[in-house]
Amino acid sequence: MDDQARIMQSIGGVSLAGHSVQGGMPLPPPHGHDGTDGDGRKQDIGDILHQIMTITDQSLDEAQAKKHGLNCHRMKPALFSVLCEIKEKTGLSIRGAQEEDPPDPQLMRLDNMLLAEGVAGPEKGGGSAAAAAAAAASGGAADNSIEHSDYRAKLTQIRQIYHTELEKYEQACNEFTTHVMNLLREQSRTRPISPKEIERMVGIIHRKFSSIQMQLKQSTCEAVMILRSRFLDARRKRRNFSKQATEILNEYFYSHLSNPYPSEEAKEELAKKCSITVSQVSNWFGNKRIRYKKNIGKFQEEANLYAAKTAVNAAHAAAAAVQNSQANSPTTPNSGSSGSFSLPNTGDMFLSMQSLNGDSYQGAQVGANVQSQVDTLRHVISQTAGYNDALAGNTMYSPHGLNANGGWQDATTPSSVISPTEGPGSVHSDTSN
DNA sequence: CAAGATGATTACCG
DNA sequence: CGGTAATCATCTTG
Numbered sequence: 001m002d003d004q005a006r007i008m009q010s011i012g013g014v015s016l017a018g019h020s021v022q023g024g025m026p027l028p029p030p031h032g033h034d035g036t037d038g039d040g041r042k043q044d045i046g047d048i049l050h051q052i053m054t055i056t057d058q059s060l061d062e063a064q065a066k067k068h069g070l071n072c073h074r075m076k077p078a079l080f081s082v083l084c085e086i087k088e089k090t091g092l093s094i095r096g097a098q099e100e101d102p103p104d105p106q107l108m109r110l111d112n113m114l115l116a117e118g119v120a121g122p123e124k125g126g127g128s129a130a131a132a133a134a135a136a137a138s139g140g141a142a143d144n145s146i147e148h149s150d151y152r153a154k155l156t157q158i159r160q161i162y163h164t165e166l167e168k169y170e171q172a173c174n175e176f177t178t179h180v181m182n183l184l185r186e187q188s189r190t191r192p193i194s195p196k197e198i199e200r201m202v203g204i205i206h207r208k209f210s211s212i213q214m215q216l217k218q219s220t221c222e223a224v225m226i227l228r229s230r231f232l233d234a235r236r237k238r239r240n241f242s243k244q245a246t247e248i249l250n251e252y253f254y255s256h257l258s259n260p261y262p263s264e265e266a267k268e269e270l271a272k273k274c275s276i277t278v279s280q281v282s283n284w285f286g287n288k289r290i291r292y293k294k295n296i297g298k299f300q301e302e303a304n305l306y307a308a309k310t311a312v313n314a315a316h317a318a319a320a321a322v323q324n325s326q327a328n329s330p331t332t333p334n335s336g337s338s339g340s341f342s343l344p345n346t347g348d349m350f351l352s353m354q355s356l357n358g359d360s361y362q363g364a365q366v367g368a369n370v371q372s373q374v375d376t377l378r379h380v381i382s383q384t385a386g387y388n389d390a391l392a393g394n395t396m397y398s399p400h401g402l403n404a405n406g407g408w409q410d411a412t413t414p415s416s417v418i419s420p421t422e423g424p425g426s427v428h429s430d431t432s433n
Numbered sequence: 434c435a436a437g438a439t440g441a442t443t444a445c446c447g
Numbered sequence: 448c449g450g451t452a453a454t455c456a457t458c459t460t461g
Binding site: 240 | 449450451452453456457458459
Binding site: 284 | 438439440441442
């Protein structure tokens with residue numbers, strides 16, 4: 001009885017006294033008589049509930065004051081937890097089991113794609129730095145690489161936008177979450193809101209935000225796809241290499257006809273010389289080998305042309321080399337590229353050449369380096385030494401190096417010079433004059 | 434414009 | 448991964 005009276009009084013007093021809650025604190029009596037008056041407590045609760053129910057009927061000030069009074073009531077914690085429990089139970093029954101959704105497959109797909117495209121995830125080699133480097137490296141180089149760096153730059157742009165947006169979303173999400181959490185915590189003083197419910201609310205917010213994120217990811221994916229397709233289209237729109245580039249490539253090809261497989265370094269050098277990429281060099285050689293092999297006849301003229309061309313250089317070099325080797329002992333064969341090289345023993349050379357004339361050239365009898373010299377020198381000899389008659393058929397440039405199967409002989413055989421197996425045909429006119 | 438040339442892409446192979 | 452073969456798509460030429 002005493003309690004109730006106090007509450008009533010305090011509430012009344014508070015409401016009347018506006019916000020002066022000084023004496024309104026409904027503190028329990030110093031010597032709490034716990035459990036002494038169960039009836040009184042029931043009455044207590046009934047009364048509180050009544051007040052809660054009628055709180056909306058009152059004016060704002062009144063309600064505010066009463067709220068505070070209720071908030072400070074000693075029964076409040078118990079009532080709070082009970083109400084929370086009730087709410088929890090009804091809430092759970094309403095929400096049912098639709099919680100704990102598994103990871104969205106579509107979201108995973110988007111994530112994977114963004115990761116694969118290098119938009120999401122760690123900055124892999126193709127960042128803005130790489131794009132800039134590519135652009136710098138190809139200064140004035142082929143359009144292809146320019147387009148490539150352009151693509152990279154655009155991709156980087158997309159990546160940046162994506163990341164800033166994502167960050168924005170995340171920040172907004174966090175801000176909103178903390179805001180809501182504070183709000184709910186604040187409200188939990190007057191409303192039955194359990195921590196668990198706050199947690200759940202946070203989860204709901206996160207899900208909402210992740211659905212927004214998914215939209216972002218989706219549109220980013222779309223952007224990447226569009227960029228990609230455009231880039232591929234652009235790449236399809238090829239342009240022929242410059243005349244000079246084709247010249248250089250052809251020169252290399254025909255001067256290495258027996259083994260037209262430039263090494264990685266050679267490719268790089270050719271790429272640099274031709275202002276194209278290494279992969280373009282690879283493409284070119286791939287195409288060239290195939291097309292040459294497919295229709296050797298068609299390439300005869302070209303072959304002769306380039307052979308003659310390189311032969312001029314070779315002749316000069318050879319002459320110089322011969323002069324040198326006349327003075328000194330024969331130098332060791334070095335790289336067969338259009339640099340300086342030493343002539344091998346003429347007899348051996350003719351032996352190999354003779355074997356080359358046959359269609360069934362089995363295996364490179366000479367090292368690749370020597371072989372390449374042979375390729376270029378054949379014309380010199382054929383023209384200077386009247387060797388035409390000995391050449392097979394009417395073709396000046398027979399497809400030596402190609403074996404019967406149509407594949408190029410693996411000219412990486414050791415450079416030990418082996419003379420042709422048997423010699424019925426070795427009646428080579430030894431023109432070693 | 435049709436045909437051929439040519440650079441790039443793709444599938445497949447060892 | 449580098450090679451071949453087939454094919455595509457565009458450029459060049461007559």
